[in-house]
Amino acid sequence: MLVPHEVSLGWVYLPPLALALVFGIVAAWVFTRWLNRTGLSRYFWRPQIAFLGFIATFASLFALLVLAP
Numbered sequence: 849m850l851v852p853h854e855v856s857l858g859w860v861y862l863p864p865l866a867l868a869l870v871f872g873i874v875a876a877w878v879f880t881r882w883l884n885r886t887g888l889s890r891y892f893w894r895p896q897i898a899f900l901g902f903i904a905t906f907a908s909l910f911a912l913l914v915l916a917p
Contacts, residue, residue, distance in 0.1 A: 864915050865907075872907025879906070 854861040880899055883889040892898040 875906035876902035
């Protein structure tokens with residue numbers, strides 16, 4: 849499987865990690881909404897820092913599982 853060097857969205861060329869970052873933000877947002885609805889977010893000392901950690905985790909997973917060769 850070839851890793852794309854850049855992704856074309858119309859006339860804008862983006863690096864593949866930008867897609868991973870967008871996916872990470874969306875996945876972290878959905879996950880934190882679920883945590884808030886179930887009440888599990890109360891176990892985090894700083895939910896904002898946990899959100900940034902979730903972004904990094906989901907973006908890394910997407911990059912490793914989908915974008916990696």
